[in-house]
Amino acid sequence: MKVKVLCRNPDDYVRETTRDIQRVPRNYDRTLHPFEVPREYTRALNATKMERLFAKPFVASLGGHRDGVSCLAKHAKSLSTVLSGACDGEVKVWNLSRRECLRTIPAHEGFVRAICSRFCGTSFFTVGDDKTVKQWRMEAPGYRVREEPLNTILGKAVYTGIDHHQSEGTFATCGQTVDIWDEQRTSPIRSFSWGVDSFSCVRYNPVEVRPLSAHLKNVPLLFQVIMKLRSNTLCWNPMEAYNFTCSNEDYNLYTYDMRYLETPVTVHMDHVSAVLDVDYSPTGKEFVSASFDRTIRIFPKDKGHSREVYHTKRMQHVICVRWSADNKYVLSGSDEMNIRVWKANASEKLGVLTSREKAAVQYNQKLKAKFKNHPKVRRIAHHRHLPRDIFKQKRELRDMKEARRRKEQNVHKHSKPGSVPIVTEKEKHVVTVVE
């Protein structure tokens, strides 16, 4: 007789001392793990619920401005430094990690229209309603020394936007014309104008050696897209630099491929009022938009609807918004004089994560992605609370759109075949493209 009976030595399965970690022998046999799909589904559902539970995006509010915040700018080199300009002409320099104001500069009379940091981070430029462009040093002056600009350029008309080149000593401003300046000169090197319209925003393309793109009813340099309503700002995608997104007065954002400007690549709809500002994340996968409807929204670059909406009771019309260079935070400046810091990913845990936490986060992310189309998971993941008036407005807009669509359909149905073309949502908003 030959016999062997299962007999385990407990020493192989129990830890030796209490200071040891527990032994966890594994066996991946499938019959030992029944219900793998329902259990994963349950985990995914729980992960989605937890995500919504821990979605506390608001980090801090930086108060101190005495008028609405009109513009924000990131420091080119330092993550923790942010510049902001207000409607009363004041410029403030903030330290984000300490959440305090480092400097206050009475920069302009009237609005500060735009700020940009020089690529080296040693100085920054401001333009204001007093028709001047001023360059300031980034460090604060010594004790009892007056704040004075490094340079001041007096212009003929009001400037509305400014942007600095990524690696050279040139910058561009816009207003009645788009001017390209050399830092060493007091007159523009070149100046462009198209028609009689004024420009609201100018941005250098982040990879292009040559400039830039400027904007009236949406005007990149060599092409001009004329849209039905005014575009407010524009932002280049930092990773795919031929794509840019512009925020428009007609509540939408439009992403264009600059090689095919006839129709936008994507129309981003969700805001219920004019969109005032837009900024891309450094990864180029998402962008954040600020709107007159007192919310900021985060859109994936290729999706028509937002994945996230941030609002608070106290936040009024949001005028400017920036995505921090570490891809973790979003800054918004609004009418009621505050700059708010939000998490870019609402439920993300801040601070250092242990390796087990990281693993858990990754596992949960994968699960959520796997089951994202299941109705229960989807409902929880997509639900966002909206203030009552915005919610109502959204419903109203939807009804209006539906009515318009119905009417178009009816017109199409009852007219001679071919006489009424079907115009897609993308084609609707572009009037013409001029080279």
Place this chain on the structure above:
Amino acid sequence: LLYIVFYGVSRLILRSYLKPPKRYWEVNAGEENGEAENTDVSPNQDNISKEQPDKIRDERRQKKKRSHGSFISGKKDPFPGEAPIPNEQLKKFQRGEKFQVVIAFRLGKVKETILRSEAASDLALKQAARYDLLLPEESGFLEGDDDEDTCTILQEDIADAVDITSGAKYFNLHLTQFGPYRLDYSRTGRHLLLGGKRGHVSCIEWQTKNLTCEINVMETIHDVKWLHSEAMFAVAQKQWLYIYDSKGIELHCIKKFNNVLRMQFLPYHFLLATASATGFLQYLDVSVGKEVSAIGTKLGRLDVMAQNPHNAIVHLGHPNGTVSLWSPNQREPLVKMLCHRGGVRSLTVDRSGTYMVTSGLDRKLKVYDIRAFKALHSYFLPAGASCLSLSQRGLLSAATGDVVQVYRDVWGGGSMSKPYMAHRVRGAVWGVDYCPFEDVLGIGHEAGFTSMIVPGAGEPNFDALDMNPYRSTKQRQEWEVKALLDKVQPELIGLDPGLLSKVDQATFEQKHKERVEALGYDPLATEKFKPRLKKRGRSSAGAVERRKKKVAHEDQKDTIRKTVEERMERENERKVKAQEQAEHGTRTALDRFKK
């Protein structure tokens, strides 16, 4: 146009940065590169710049391969490449079939995602298969000498032959006063719960022979069952269902569950399924204490019950020879199968959910494939089997009177004339149950309890994240929290537990219905023509009918015209194509440059 030039220039600059410095052995290659650069101005530049990294990657790969085969010393690796994994092992961990990506797949992004996920699952499969080598324990076995039948080997001999700890696993408890006994092992296999017909309940840590609690409920006991951990157990008493904790303190008396005869605990759903003498199948959620569903089966007294561990379906056996399958979500049985000519005496399901073994009053033992609901084998047992139980490794124990027989390879169609093992106990058997992760079969009978050694019954390697026999209190508490978080909702119980991960190919009707709901109207509906009311006798019934007919004819004409046009178009296209082909003959690969 200006822009495009800039774009091109910037690309050129970039490219020149990327290029590695020229080496002396690259004379020819350099010339080739030069040519490539000359053509660079053409719009095809994209292709070239894309190809380059591919080439580099290929070279690297080749280098890697080379390094497998040879060393600097000139020796050769006798086992080049990664170690092969036997196909059987791979098959064991395979989930479904591989998705075949069509080469001409248009959606680049989707294709990429599919390929990547396929590669990931492939890697996981290989790793899991490789891990099998590292499993520490091997299963037990029993082999007789040349002409010795294993069924003649006595338990005492086995206990003598093996080591002391294993030998101690064969023991008898003489409990003649309150018998016959039902029993249940906890899921870790450490704890044993005994319930005597005349009210005796005891919990034993059977390996250390440590008695945790012993009570007499002073009532008839029909069945006992551990709940999710060894802290609580349920007892089906004369009238109601009671829940006790490990100290024997009564926690709940659940009067909604009356006259319970048999119980099954579904561990991943935290459901206690009970079958009663009144024909009710009830589910109790033990995590929240709520009755999930109560189903009146209308099939009489329910005293034969088993669960399918693979999909949590409850199997009930009935006196008319049928076996019915139940889920808590449906008032009717999912399946009803006629298994025996007489009543069903006992049934059990294997842990992979493939086979069901039943025994009936017709003294037959039948094996069914419950995926196809097909009988595989039918055996005749002279005395019939009263209690059946399947071990983790597929050994079947059948009790006939006071003899317990263990059979091997039941669904392989092995001969049933000789059992693998047999053991006679002191009274009629009332319950048999295999201890998980041990080579032990527990037998409850009229004269007490017998623990029998059955080599090769238990799964040798447990998974500590699922069930750990050696867990500490702290580990048990953590496991409990995790298990509760992963609790599967009773709505998900169905015949196929993997249904959630399958693609839901909605039918056209379903899609259409959803669309109608979303839009608020039916986009495909053709509005019924309502003739306008006309005056002066022109709306007589006949006239209305005529007008209707006219419209109907016109509609029909339209559709016919459309189809004819489509057909013509297709025909024309085909003709043009055929003509082209006739002109050019068969196209070669170089024809694409002709134009």
